[in-house]
Amino acid sequence: MKIGILGLGLIGGCLGFDLRSQGHHVLGVSCRQSTCEKAINLGSVDQASLDLSLLASAEVVFICTPIGLIVPQVKELITHLPKAAIITDVGSVKMPIVEAISPVWENFVGGHPMAGKTDAGIEAAQRNLFVNRPYVLTPVATTPSNAVTIVEEIVRSLGSIIYHCQPEQHDRAVSWISHLPVIVSASLIAACLSETDPEIAALAQNFASSGFRDTSRVGGGNPELGVMMAQYNRQALLNSLYQYRENLDEFIHIIEGKNWELLAEKIKLNHQALHNFLE
Amino acid sequence: MKIGILGLGLIGGCLGFDLRSQGHHVLGVSCRQSTCEKAINLGSVDQASLDLSLLASAEVVFICTPIGLIVPQVKELITHLPKAAIITDVGSVKMPIVEAISPVWENFVGGHPMAGKTDAGIEAAQRNLFVNRPYVLTPVATTPSNAVTIVEEIVRSLGSIIYHCQPEQHDRAVSWISHLPVIVSASLIAACLSETDPEIAALAQNFASSGFRDTSRVGGGNPELGVMMAQYNRQALLNSLYQYRENLDEFIHIIEGKNWELLAEKIKLNHQALHNFLE
Numbered sequence: 001m002k003i004g005i006l007g008l009g010l011i012g013g014c015l016g017f018d019l020r021s022q023g024h025h026v027l028g029v030s031c032r033q034s035t036c037e038k039a040i041n042l043g044s045v046d047q048a049s050l051d052l053s054l055l056a057s058a059e060v061v062f063i064c065t066p067i068g069l070i071v072p073q074v075k076e077l078i079t080h081l082p083k084a085a086i087i088t089d090v091g092s093v094k095m096p097i098v099e100a101i102s103p104v105w106e107n108f109v110g111g112h113p114m115a116g117k118t119d120a121g122i123e124a125a126q127r128n129l130f131v132n133r134p135y136v137l138t139p140v141a142t143t144p145s146n147a148v149t150i151v152e153e154i155v156r157s158l159g160s161i162i163y164h165c166q167p168e169q170h171d172r173a174v175s176w177i178s179h180l181p182v183i184v185s186a187s188l189i190a191a192c193l194s195e196t197d198p199e200i201a202a203l204a205q206n207f208a209s210s211g212f213r214d215t216s217r218v219g220g221g222n223p224e225l226g227v228m229m230a231q232y233n234r235q236a237l238l239n240s241l242y243q244y245r246e247n248l249d250e251f252i253h254i255i256e257g258k259n260w261e262l263l264a265e266k267i268k269l270n271h272q273a274l275h276n277f278l279e
Numbered sequence: 280m281k282i283g284i285l286g287l288g289l290i291g292g293c294l295g296f297d298l299r300s301q302g303h304h305v306l307g308v309s310c311r312q313s314t315c316e317k318a319i320n321l322g323s324v325d326q327a328s329l330d331l332s333l334l335a336s337a338e339v340v341f342i343c344t345p346i347g348l349i350v351p352q353v354k355e356l357i358t359h360l361p362k363a364a365i366i367t368d369v370g371s372v373k374m375p376i377v378e379a380i381s382p383v384w385e386n387f388v389g390g391h392p393m394a395g396k397t398d399a400g401i402e403a404a405q406r407n408l409f410v411n412r413p414y415v416l417t418p419v420a421t422t423p424s425n426a427v428t429i430v431e432e433i434v435r436s437l438g439s440i441i442y443h444c445q446p447e448q449h450d451r452a453v454s455w456i457s458h459l460p461v462i463v464s465a466s467l468i469a470a471c472l473s474e475t476d477p478e479i480a481a482l483a484q485n486f487a488s489s490g491f492r493d494t495s496r497v498g499g500g501n502p503e504l505g506v507m508m509a510q511y512n513r514q515a516l517l518n519s520l521y522q523y524r525e526n527l528d529e530f531i532h533i534i535e536g537k538n539w540e541l542l543a544e545k546i547k548l549n550h551q552a553l554h555n556f557l558e
Contacts, residue, residue, distance in 0.1 A: 114486055134486055165482055173482035176471045181494035183530050188463050189549040190526040191519065192455045192556070203444055203452035207393055207413055208556040214493040215460035220553040223546040227539050234534060241531050244470040248527070251462050251469075252520050255513060260506050267502040270468040274499040277471070277487040 004058030006073060008039045010117060011090050012064030013125025016044035022157050027054050038122050056080045063089040067228050071100045078105050086147045093232035094138045094167035102140055107147040110138035110167055135160035138167040175236035179229045180244060185219025283337030285352060287318045289396060290369050291343030292404025295323035301436050306333050317401050335359045342368040346507045350379045357384050365426045372511035373417045373446035381419055386426040389417035389446055414439035417446040454515035458508045459523060464498025
């Protein structure tokens with residue numbers, strides 16, 4: 001099959017490797033000539049171009065640009081594509097993307113491979129990044145089942161675990177386990193930075209170990225990614241934050257009231273529940 | 280030197296291994312006969328007993344019981360000790376312990392080795408756990424300098440990095456980087472568990488990956504430890520929690536107000552600051 005990849009960063013680069021090793025012919029488009037050359041030299045794509053028209057012959061196109069560029073790039077891309085071409089994206093928020101693209105392109109299937117690395121860019125791309133990772137597809141009522149089946153077959157060949165849900169369900173689920181932790185963790189770092197006694201601030205920095213490191217990691221990550229998720233999943237994230245603030249207040253009240261038995265019960269409940277999240 | 284260890288759990292067991300390999304004669308006391316036998320068989324102590332009187336000949340005694348038992352056990356222990364014996368503890372909160380013990384035993388030096396493992400008990404004890412880890416000592420104005428020097432020499436021989444501060448400074452510093460993260464993380468798990476739509480709750484569980492795993496880890500840990508730190512460091516923890524709630528509210532207001540530039544700035548600042556905490 002001829003498969004197009006628009007956006008040759010980490011995810012686009014990884015997809016290219018895996019799709020080529022399945023025997024597909026991979027066409028890549030990037031906005032930078034140097035990236036096109038790297039993608040060819042690394043073996044992530046068969047052909048690469050700055051020009052969207054390269055993708056005119058692709059049967060399926062994966063949109064792998066940063067989330068803010070997905071909708072404008074698709075609108076430009078579709079002027080080059082035959083009606084039968086299938087478009088899918090890899091954006092980490094689904095509702096605003098599906099709502100914008102579905103009305104202008106029937107054969108669109110929203111997608112989100114839940115895999116990644118700390119490093120970005122085609123240089124960090126590797127084989128088998130998606131193996132045993134969730135890959136969410138969010139077709140809507142008007143999506144042709146044929147388009148869903150074809151995207152599904154490709155995703156299955158990556159070794160991913162496929163989930164189907166509505167775009168809104170996806171966005172609410174990731175707001176809990178992916179976007180809320182970023183703000184929770186960012187607030188922790190900000191709080192620790194607010195210590196005004198320089199001696200205590202220095203001791204805190206020296207004493208910080210694995211507990212602080214883990215809890216603060218995602219709050220000091222890539223600022224662009226943090227803003228993107230807040231911007232595109234704003235309402236779901238705010239709902240999660242309002243709920244979180246209630247749970248935080250509950251813990252504060254328990255500690256204020258010295259209700260140690262209840263505190264032990266709650267931490268125990270958390271301990272058991274973690275198994276469901278992290279098998 | 281004859282060194283006593285009261286409480287043969289993970290920390291007591293690790294101390295025993297390291298002190299014996301320095302050539303000290305190590306006397307261990309536990310409240311369980313089976314633990315005494317294990318400690319001897321593993322080679323963590325030279326002698327072990329259920330009876331505190333075994334420690335009567337020790338020049339220095341490390342109190343390694345759970346935090347709630349430190350003060351009552353010391354009060355019992357000192358009826359067996361000569362005035363010159365030095366007592367030090369390994370409790371993770373210092374103010375209530377130092378305040379209770381200093382008036383009844385002059386040669387007392389509060390201590391806190393900031394090292395640990397997920398597994399507990401003498402079975403999990405290992406050599407060199409304290410190497411390159413902070414070890415905080417909290418002598419007060421009345422502590423004889425000779426006692427501080429002797430404890431310091433032993434701690435240095437473990438390979439630890441020694442810090443001196445006041446008990447209150449220690450407790451405020453650890454409330455930021457050790458105790459606050461537990462409640463922040465526990466509130467995150469509780470919030471995720473509060474999702475009432477079973478489909479979204481199931482998706483969230485399936486989608487959870489490294490970001491959620493790291494941010495939630497310490498909030499689902501040992502319930503007894505969680506309660507102990509809240510109970511013994513209650514006021515410092517509450518102060519940290521009140522500050523944290525303000526920082527959380529600030530992030531919520533930024534997202535409500537769609538102030539994306541400020542959000543990016545704040546995450547960037549966090550990113551830079553993390554280096555100071557985690558070199």
